Amino acid sequence: MKLSLITFSALLPSAFALWPLPTGLSTGTTPLRLSKGFDIKIAIPNPPADLVAAVSRAKGFLANDKLQVLVVDRGASSAGAIANAKSLPSLTLSLAATPKGGSVKSISAEAVAPIESRVEGYTLTVPADGSGAVLKANSTLGLFRGLTTFGQLWYDWEGTTYSLSAPIQISDSPAYPYRGFMLDTARNFFPVSDIKRTIDAMSWVKINTLHWHVVDSQSFPLVIPGYTALSQKGAYSASSVYTPSDVKDIVTYAAARGIDVIPEIDTPGHTSVISKAFPEHIACAEAKPWASFANEPPAGQLRLASEATVNFTAGMLKAAAGLFQSQFFSTGGDEINAKRLFVCGSCYTQDNETQASLSSSGKTLTTLLCDLLEKAPSSGEEMVLDNPVKLANDTIVMVWISSADVQAVANTGFRIVHSASDYFYLDCGHGGWVGDFPAGNSWCDPFKTWQHAFVFDPVANLTAEQSERVLGGQSLLWTEQSGPENLDSTTWPRAASTAELFWTGPGGDVQAALPRLHEEVYRFRQRGVAANSLQPEWCALRPGACDLTA
Amino acid sequence: MKLSLITFSALLPSAFALWPLPTGLSTGTTPLRLSKGFDIKIAIPNPPADLVAAVSRAKGFLANDKLQVLVVDRGASSAGAIANAKSLPSLTLSLAATPKGGSVKSISAEAVAPIESRVEGYTLTVPADGSGAVLKANSTLGLFRGLTTFGQLWYDWEGTTYSLSAPIQISDSPAYPYRGFMLDTARNFFPVSDIKRTIDAMSWVKINTLHWHVVDSQSFPLVIPGYTALSQKGAYSASSVYTPSDVKDIVTYAAARGIDVIPEIDTPGHTSVISKAFPEHIACAEAKPWASFANEPPAGQLRLASEATVNFTAGMLKAAAGLFQSQFFSTGGDEINAKRLFVCGSCYTQDNETQASLSSSGKTLTTLLCDLLEKAPSSGEEMVLDNPVKLANDTIVMVWISSADVQAVANTGFRIVHSASDYFYLDCGHGGWVGDFPAGNSWCDPFKTWQHAFVFDPVANLTAEQSERVLGGQSLLWTEQSGPENLDSTTWPRAASTAELFWTGPGGDVQAALPRLHEEVYRFRQRGVAANSLQPEWCALRPGACDLTA
Structure with missing residues (x-):
């Protein structure tokens, strides 16, 4: 032996x-x-x-x-x-x-x-x-x-x-406690069965967090008790919704597989769809040209200067949070970070309601945002790097714009989850999707290969003290160009690559890992998840034979 | 009215x-x-x-x-x-x-x-x-x-x-008589049911040619009467084959839907797998390092200097052609075109058998290739731009390396099918797939969007006389990184975009076309083909609203 x-x-x-x-x-x-x-x-x-x-x-x-x-x-x-x-x-x-x-x-x-x-x-x-x-x-x-x-x-x-x-x-035992996958069910809708199949697959590679970006500007599929008009008027169809019973089913199914479901409802941007049911709370709803107000259509954001809107938002978020059992709730904030602040500014500057409230209250947008976030029932919000927003100390910041921002966030003292577009966005590299623009490229070109994520260093340029604030990381599937049709093949096995990075720890070697990843792909298929081919089967059957140096 | x-x-x-x-x-x-x-x-x-x-x-x-x-x-x-x-x-x-x-x-x-x-x-x-x-x-x-x-x-x-x-x-009536889709079933295998579903989808957008790249270096799934050792030893598994009965089923199914099936068996390169059954006919079989001999693993090409190999190849191609009813048969040749000739040269120079035959016969590789192609039972071969290979006048040349080569091919007088990698390759933009190369990019980056193909001009820089030689064009799915799992979502609706280009003719406007293409996507799904999302459903339900200028 x-x-x-x-x-x-x-x-x-x-x-x-x-x-x-x-x-x-x-x-x-x-x-x-x-x-x-x-x-x-x-x-x-x-x-x-x-x-x-x-x-x-x-x-x-x-x-x-x-x-x-x-x-x-x-x-x-x-x-x-x-x-x-x-x-x-x-x-x-x-x-x-x-x-x-x-x-x-x-x-x-x-x-x-x-x-x-x-x-x-x-x-x-x-x-x-x-x-x-x-x-x-x-x-x-x-x-x-x-x-x-x-x-x-x-x-x-x-x-x-x-x-x-x-x-x-x-x-x-895992190198990092947070190993996630984010799914956007708002740009395009995914039936509960797709989400549960994805949860199964996540559990097979020990991912422990489903970061569920459940609603966004384009649709509001979440049925929130007390706020059902949001989904009634904002879902793509009467059947394209997640009822409280569906949410419970998903949350229970995930928890039994070791997975925490963190819901995300973005504020104050990415909220256009709320205007369908509550027009009074949304500034610049579907304003045109959309490109002057938002990064993608439709435009619209919460009227944070209005006390009624702040109260509405806090109540809605609280009711939504009640559907979930996670200790975390993400209220996004990705439209108010440094690089996109002008977008909010552009809208609010033109919104009479906001300007009136601002001048009567003497408040700034920043203090208004603080008011909102303090009312939100969450202990986790997305990053607000250059905006001096006061966040609870136990907030987790998801660094999404670029991995280059990690060091700056680490300096703030908050805990970090790696979600950088330049490594972990699964949707990149499929061309531009806005109409009337034949030459459009994907904003986060190129396609992120499994190898690219696999060799990511979660603590690059961080001090030992800062490194301790890195909780882990996740792959993310934004769904402007995705739906149930390509969910499995777009997500797997790439999300598994990131799962190993944050379970096993950095330093992995793609040459050594490839044969194992092939086998994981084939095992996924045996279990009914349509993971994508990494290479010709000739290579899969001959470990190392398709290495560049073989 | x-x-x-x-x-x-x-x-x-x-x-x-x-x-x-x-x-x-x-x-x-x-x-x-x-x-x-x-x-x-x-x-x-x-x-x-x-x-x-x-x-x-x-x-x-x-x-x-x-x-x-x-x-x-x-x-x-x-x-x-x-x-x-x-x-x-x-x-x-x-x-x-x-x-x-x-x-x-x-x-x-x-x-x-x-x-x-x-x-x-x-x-x-x-x-x-x-x-x-x-x-x-x-x-x-x-x-x-x-x-x-x-x-x-x-x-x-x-x-x-x-x-x-x-x-x-x-x-x-169609602008061009050839509107195709090419599927590679050699890098990864596709069951007959996938091919038939694809044929159905092709017929819905009036594509009239399935260019079936059935075998390649990596696997030989085609069961050819009299040459069954090729698939017995070269298929990925005993069940990963197309029997004569399967081929008949596919050809019949396609023809009833207005589709001609043109088989393709590449020669003289891309033939490594033949060595499994007939080692005597293949030079440099699985020679290492593969990158010195071939563009992708495994290396290996027909010993064209051997009369026995020429006879074997001609007999095998003839038997294969007998399985199909198309007037065309493609024998490829894409390893002998200008840009890759050095690859052949590198192998043949090192192959003792080839050198011995060349010196005893006094022939050059070019004349040997002529011998082979004249024996092949085909009236259509892939391009051989800078190699003075004598092709039958009714040959159709598929221009695949780059759309920039079209004018040169048109000068040769052959008829042309647009297959250019820079417009019509559906596999581009998913990163490099060879192992041990984390930074590898797709050789034909970026991803080819439907819009990019849609605005292609099939007669750019051609004279009126040359333009008449353009028979049409096709989308192509090479399957190093594809399989049944992503067949539908990778192919559709992009192959439909190319289908309209060559049916309706060039000059289409992507802004006007997008709402129609959304509807074709949704119709495909209703019929069981998992066409990919082009945009958020919010956009699909609001024609024009997600145009850049909206």
Whole structure:
């Protein structure tokens, strides 16, 4: 029995479909197969229902993945070794310590706990000698992460589920506590089934946050109790909505998969659609030419100078937040950052209501914005770099314009989530989409490849103290040019690349990672998610053969 | 009753989902709906079975499209007008002239006739007064094109199929006889069902050629009688193949939809995979480093200096051609064009077999290539600009490297099909795909938008005489980074843009076209093809509102 320590940047055996790569991993070279009666046992009294369900799903994946190893013979040359391999009878899950108070928290509860308090680490031991495998963690959330890893250890050969790499010893925990994916359901609508399928896929690569950009200027699909006119008049159609029941379904589904759902309702910009139901609260609603007022059509932003509007907005945000269980709520603010302040200014300057309120109150736009944000029921807002907006100390700032802004934000003392357009925007590089402009380019050209995000350094140019404020990062899918039709193929596997960056930590090597990412793509497809091809299958079956230097 | 002549560059009524736009079209403003008993009649004795089937499909689309008009109220404000509209009882198809010899040719037969002899024009009259509609053509192929147009005239409002634009008078015929789509099934494999769905979609926009790049260096999915070892050893898997029965199915399916299937088997480059079964015929098979021998891995090309290889290749191509019914067969040649000749040279110089044959025969590579091409059973090969290869006069040259090469090819006197990478490659702009190269860009950056192709001028810088040699053009999907997962969303609606360019002719205006293209996207989705979003739905429902100047 030989154990070799493998670090995340080293070349793994030609096929080993772990994604993200565990932070501590050692493997052997002994074949092992799942016994016909293989079972997953939960050695926890009265286990939470979502852990029981997760075990059931894990068993389903083991039975149904049927992923053949990605080498030319797809495993045929190992058939003899597989047939003669010892059988793994079971995997047993247990908590390393008795929980305080004796009651075990569910995955769902742990998934939405304060972000820096979550415990996602685990240890997993798969012996080569036919004795049972053991998964231990300090939380059910950690057990769920370990279960996910266990499900990636196996290949199929003619109905036998096997590994060639036993014994396997994993001690794993994430480099960063925030690993997200942002979906915009306002530019184009996505049915609940698409969101749930995406949540499943996210969980497979240990993403723990769905940053749900649920409404925007173009449509308001969220049905908010007490404010239902917003969706009645602002959704694309009566069926293109998320009811409170849908939201609960999504939030529950996500939490059971270790994922916190952070809703985002942008303010004060990106709010044109509110004018359909509440015209009194929106300045410059659908004003023309739109390009003078907004970065994309339609124009319109909250009349922050109006006390009635501030009260309306605070009440609406509070009601919306009540639909979710996350500790965070994003109120955006991306129209008021430094680079776009002129846009707001241009609108407000021309809005009589705003000018009247400003002169009567003696307030500035900045103080008005402070009023609004302090009323908002959130502990997380998007960045306001050069605007001296007073934010709560526990605010998380998402740096989206450019990775070059990270250092400046770090200087403010706020915690940071990397969301930079120049690395993590999945929509870039598909040309301009506004009409009447044949030569238009994507504003954030070029296309962001998985490799580009994978080699991102989250702490570049930061001091050690500043680096500690980096909570993680996320991929983002803005949907001006996307919809259900290309959701899977546009998102996957690129969002998985970012997931590994923030789980395993920076320093990954694309050459070593590519064969694993191919296998993750093929596994996604086996599970019903249409992940996109990275290369010709000829390359996928020959690790390294399509490297530039091969 | 008011008729207004509308040309293809003028702004149509805000919603009118014709694509490609007919070359002659006049519309009115009278509402009209299909009667409950609406029928399509074929006033032709013993009509061909494929015409009868096409009529059946057209009736299915009329019943099932259920496409609501793309305006904010989706047609609600027209409900009264629709309810009170006269009913169209029928559409009657007839041939304008008695066919020679009295027997009517099938769509399938006409679809594969010599390209410049095909008759695709038709006239379509939809009166506003409740009398029947009339479709006339000089061929069943023309009737099929007219049926396709008829199917695009209608919207749905609560179960009623209606138009607001009667009377409608169309006199339509294509600007160019070749309107194609190329699919590469070698880099990644596509099941037959994907190809048939794509053929359906192609027929909806009157594309008449599937240029099927069936095999390449990476895989050989085509099962060729007498040469079955090629696919047995060269396909990605035993199930990733096209059997003779599959090919017949595809060719028949396409022909019945007015589409000729032109197979392409590249020679002498892009043939590495042949070495799996016939190593003796391939020089530099999988030679390393691949970048010294080929533009992408794996390296390998036919040993043209060997008489045995020439005979093998000619026999194999002839057997392959026997599976198809097209008058054309493409043997590629894109590794021997000017810009890549050094690649061949580099390989052949190092290949002992080639050097021995060359010195014993006294032949040059060019004369050897002539030998090969004269043996090939084709009348169409890809371009060989600076290589003095003797091609048959009826060869069609596909200009793929750059649109800048068109004039030079036109000077050679060959007919031209526009396939330029800088306008029509659908795969560009997704980053580099070779491994170990994080900063790699797509070689044909940037992404080609629908607008970019739409405003292409097929006769730019050509004399009138040269312009006559332009047969048309096509979109192309090379599949290094594509597969079944993104086939629909990558291809559509961009391939439709090119289809209109070559049917309606150049000079189209993207501003006027965009609302129609949105409707074609939505209609595609109603018919099960996952066409990609061009804009937020907010824009799709408000023609013109997202123009840069709106």
